[in-house]
Structure formats: C-alpha cells, structure tokens
Amino acid sequence: MVGLLLILTLVFSPLIILFSPLIITLILTVIKSRRRRKHAVGFFHPYTNDGGGGERVLWCAVKGIQELSPDLDCVVYTGDHDASPESLKARAIDRFGVELVSSPKVVHLYKRKWIEDTTYPRFTMIGQSLGSIYLSWEALCKLVPVYYFDTSGYAFTYPVARVFGCKVICYTHYPTISLDMLSRVNARTSMYNNDQLVAKSVLLSHVKVIYYTIFSWLYGIVGSFAHLVMVNSSWTRAHIVKLWGNPDRIYRVYPPCDTSGLQVLPLKRPATPPIFISVSQFRPEKAHSLQLEAFALVIMNLDSALPTPKLQFVGSCRNEADEMRLHKLKDQAIELKVDGHVEFHKNVTYRNLVELLGAATAGLHAMTDEHFGISVVEYMAAGAIPIAHNSAGPKMDIVLTEDGKKVGFLAQDVEEYKDAMLQVIMMSESERLEMAEAARLRASNFSEQRFYQDYKAVVQQILCHSKKE
Structure with a gap:
C-alpha cells in the first residue's frame, strides 16, 4: 500500500505542482466566503x-x-x-x-x-x-x-x-x-x-x-x-x-396548486362550443403536437350534429427555442386545417389564466412521465375534466377515483386522446357535472394550504x- 501511494504521488506530483496556485486560490476563496x-x-x-x-x-x-x-x-x-x-x-x-x-x-x-x-x-x-x-x-x-x-x-x-x-x-x-x-x-x-x-x-x-x-x-x-x-x-x-x-x-x-382560487369558479358553464385547454410551457416534452393531432382527428370524426370544439394552448416561452416551437405548432394547425378552431395564448397573466380555465370543458396533458402534473390538478379544481397521460404523477397520484367516482381520463397515444375528447363532447350535462364535481373534490388533496x-x-x-x- 505504501509503495502504491508513493507511485501515485510521483505520477501526479507534476499535476499537483502545476495546479497548486489554483487549488490554493479556491481554498482561500471558500474560507473568505464562509x-x-x-x-x-x-x-x-x-x-x-x-x-x-x-x-x-x-x-x-x-x-x-x-x-x-x-x-x-x-x-x-x-x-x-x-x-x-x-x-x-x-x-x-x-x-x-x-x-x-x-x-x-x-x-x-x-x-x-x-x-x-x-x-x-x-x-x-x-x-x-x-x-x-x-x-x-x-x-x-x-x-x-x-x-x-x-x-x-x-x-x-x-x-x-x-x-x-x-x-x-x-x-x-x-x-x-x-x-x-x-x-x-x-x-x-x-x-x-x-x-x-x-x-x-x-x-x-x-x-x-x-x-x-x-x-x-x-x-x-x-x-x-x-x-x-x-x-x-x-x-x-x-x-x-x-x-x-x-x-x-x-x-x-x-x-x-391554486385549488382555492379555482374552486370558486362555477361548475356550470356554456357547453357550446366545448373548449379543450392545454396549459404548459412550450417545451418539447409537453407533446403539444400530439394534442393537436388528436384534436384534428376529433374534428374529422365528429358527428355533424354536434358543435365543433375549440382548442386553446396556454403557456410561456423561456427562450428562442420555445418561440420557434410555438411557431411550428401554429404551422401544424394550418397544415391539419384546424387553425380556425385553435387559439394560442402566450405568457398570460394569472388573472387571464383563471378566466380561460373557468370557461374550459376539459383540460389536456400529454407529457410522458410527468413527475407530478400541476396543470392537471388546476383543471380539476377549475371544473375542467382532465385528460392526462397515463404515466407517473397523473396516473399514480392525481387522476384516481374519488369516493368511487371517476374524475377524468388517462390516455397514451393519439387515438386514446381522440377517444377521450369525443367522450367528453358526447357527455350529457349531468354526467359532466358529476365527473367535474368529483374531480374538484380530488383536487383539494393538492391545495396550497x-x-x-x-x-x-x-x-x-x-x-x-x-x-x-
């Protein structure tokens, strides 16, 4: 062991000597700062x-x-x-x-x-x-x-x-x-x-x-x-x-989660047109493109007797990459021919966010392995039925039954999101209110208090x- 230490000392001594001024400076900086x-x-x-x-x-x-x-x-x-x-x-x-x-x-x-x-x-x-x-x-x-x-x-x-x-x-x-x-x-x-x-x-x-x-x-x-x-x-x-x-x-x-501020919003709200809201930063993992594709399929498969829904993307941009992502999402809406039914709200104030949530029928979330999912809880507290990704936080903690009642939907791919959105659209008012009420009760577990x-x-x-x- 002594021989090994001697060899290591001889090998690394030039490096120790070379960097000793830097090491001494760092040590002195730490001592002075402490x-x-x-x-x-x-x-x-x-x-x-x-x-x-x-x-x-x-x-x-x-x-x-x-x-x-x-x-x-x-x-x-x-x-x-x-x-x-x-x-x-x-x-x-x-x-x-x-x-x-x-x-x-x-x-x-x-x-x-x-x-x-x-x-x-x-x-x-x-x-x-x-x-x-x-x-x-x-x-x-x-x-x-x-x-x-x-x-x-x-x-x-x-x-x-x-x-x-x-x-x-x-x-x-x-x-x-x-x-x-x-x-x-x-x-x-x-x-x-x-x-x-x-x-x-x-x-x-x-x-x-x-x-x-x-x-x-x-x-x-x-x-x-x-x-x-x-x-x-x-x-x-x-x-x-x-x-x-x-x-x-x-x-x-x-x-x-702002459950108290959102729980005062009325559960009864205009159902025409049904509004799907997606609240998240414009980051790649949030899978906005998947949501847009599912929405386009909803419109394609919608019964002509039913009102055409609206999709609202609400989020913030941290940098140029996020801005570019938002721009591409707008282009995709045009390519899918649904731009007339899609809105984009960037960097909104808290007050505006509450207003948008208060008018939403359901909320979309599509990130795989979302650690928690604050937006999902906000949907539930505001009275919007959640349609969240079937993984991690939403699956394990949030979108669970409340007193035996279903509080929302879990989905994993474009088809499943499309099916869930269509189910929401075809719900009767009483069915929607019952699910929204159970979801709001479930959301109280994640309050700010x-x-x-x-x-x-x-x-x-x-x-x-x-x-x-």
Whole structure:
C-alpha cells in the first residue's frame, strides 16, 4: 500500500505542482466566503421567469420560510438580470397569486449560459450538470447563506454548497435521470430525450446506455450530499430513493396548486362550443403536437350534429427555442386545417389564466412521465375534466377515483386522446357535472394550504436542529 501511494504521488506530483496556485486560490476563496456567511436561506433558481409550476414552488417556498422563520433573510440566486426584489415580489402575486411577506433579496448570476441546453448540443445532461457547479460557485462566492435551497433540480451543486458550509435543502420536481430513461434507450425508443439517430443505431444506443449508467452513478453521489430532500410525487420519490438512497431524509410534499382560487369558479358553464385547454410551457416534452393531432382527428370524426370544439394552448416561452416551437405548432394547425378552431395564448397573466380555465370543458396533458402534473390538478379544481397521460404523477397520484367516482381520463397515444375528447363532447350535462364535481373534490388533496402544512413540517426539522447547534 505504501509503495502504491508513493507511485501515485510521483505520477501526479507534476499535476499537483502545476495546479497548486489554483487549488490554493479556491481554498482561500471558500474560507473568505464562509467567514461572511449570512443568516439567510439562499434559493438557487436561475430562471425566475419561466412561468411554470417550478416557479410557483419557488415563491411558495420563499413565503413558507418567511412565515416560519421571519429572522431569516430570503435570497434568490437568479440569472435574470432585470430581476429586482420589488419585481420578483410583484411577479409572484401577478403570475401565481402568491403574496410574499416581504421582498426577497436578489443575487444576480452572469454565468447562466453554462446551464443552458443550447450550450451543449451533445451530452446535454452532463454538460448542464457540470455547468451548474460553475454557476453555484459564482452564487456562493457572492453570498453564502446558512441554508442553501435548490428549487430547480441542480443536484451537482450540493457538494459545492457543502464545501461552503451550507445546510443543503432541495425540492426535487423530477430526477435528472431515471431508470425509465435507461430502459427507453435500451429498448431504442425515440423520444424528445433520445434522438432518432441514436435510437436506430445499436452501437450508439449501447454507448448512450454506458453514458447514462455513469451519469446515474454520479447523480446518486451528489444527491447524497443533501441534508433534506422534498419531492413532488410518489413517482419522483421512488426514483430518488433508488438513486440517492437514505429514504428517511426524503419526503413527499405535493406541490402547491391554486385549488382555492379555482374552486370558486362555477361548475356550470356554456357547453357550446366545448373548449379543450392545454396549459404548459412550450417545451418539447409537453407533446403539444400530439394534442393537436388528436384534436384534428376529433374534428374529422365528429358527428355533424354536434358543435365543433375549440382548442386553446396556454403557456410561456423561456427562450428562442420555445418561440420557434410555438411557431411550428401554429404551422401544424394550418397544415391539419384546424387553425380556425385553435387559439394560442402566450405568457398570460394569472388573472387571464383563471378566466380561460373557468370557461374550459376539459383540460389536456400529454407529457410522458410527468413527475407530478400541476396543470392537471388546476383543471380539476377549475371544473375542467382532465385528460392526462397515463404515466407517473397523473396516473399514480392525481387522476384516481374519488369516493368511487371517476374524475377524468388517462390516455397514451393519439387515438386514446381522440377517444377521450369525443367522450367528453358526447357527455350529457349531468354526467359532466358529476365527473367535474368529483374531480374538484380530488383536487383539494393538492391545495396550497396542504403544501404549506407539509412543507413547514418538513423544513422545520432542519431549522430547529440548526438552532440547537
């Protein structure tokens, strides 16, 4: 053993000497930053303008800390350069209806390009993960909090936060990699995260399986650095426990859904024309194209005596890629000759979203392995019958029976979505109201109040423990 250590020392000594100035600089930076630690909770959320369910969780998490521990400052690490304490507080109320106790402090990040998917055309996962290490270093060099709270799923930042002496808390919406992803690559299934070129090649598929296996191992290591883990669904918890281990520190806390604000909407609403609404960001995994194809088939197969339905896409665009995706979706509607019955609502305010949900007959969701599915719950709370993908969160937690009554539909391909939409259209008013009422009752399990109750109970464990220390 001594001989081996001597050999390794001799082999790597030139590298140690070469990088010693850098290593010393990094160590001194950490020591200096730790001495300036703030009595605060730092929320690592580089995109505070994405408009999705993850951003709602951020603001509810901030509000929960403010109510639970008023003595702690809440700091948001964001790459949105125009963000200010006042604008973020206003955004929380305008977009999500979340009224913060006070404006959060803001730390601006200027290296966000290192976590953008466009920076890594290939090996995107590992590229973004390594990039997040660099971004978290920038964040923590600017301000070191007592508690580092990741609300965006950047697990590779946890060891960095531990080096800076932070207690690490995270709310994980979905695992960066899952066993389902590995099995799809093994089966050579083409999806948004498995290029068709790779799926068709045996060699490339084998290489990708090796890549995914190595990445899942690394992901398990960095995830183990978290002191406290919250996940948003049964599906996510099962995968995170397998990857990160230690189930005693992993808690299922359903995300905050605006059920109270939507439950005041009347269940009775005009049925002509039937309106199908699809609420989600314009991202590839949301499968808008599939929904549009199914809608076109509905119109083709609709009895002429029945009114022609309307489809409303409601969502936000994070970047140019999302804008291009939205443009292609509009072109597809023209190609399918349904553009006269399809509407697109981009970056709507919370108030407008509520109005649209209040007029919808049913809501569409088509993402495979959606970790939870906040939009599905919002449909149910608003009185719109959900038609969701038959996998993960919607299947395991949301679209279940309520007092023995059906609350919606689960579908998996274009034909099944078409059939479900036609069933909704052909329902009598009494049938629709009965299902909508059961769905609304089911949605109360995922209320904002329930989130705060469970979230505070979990977070309080680490806050109280740290105070004792």
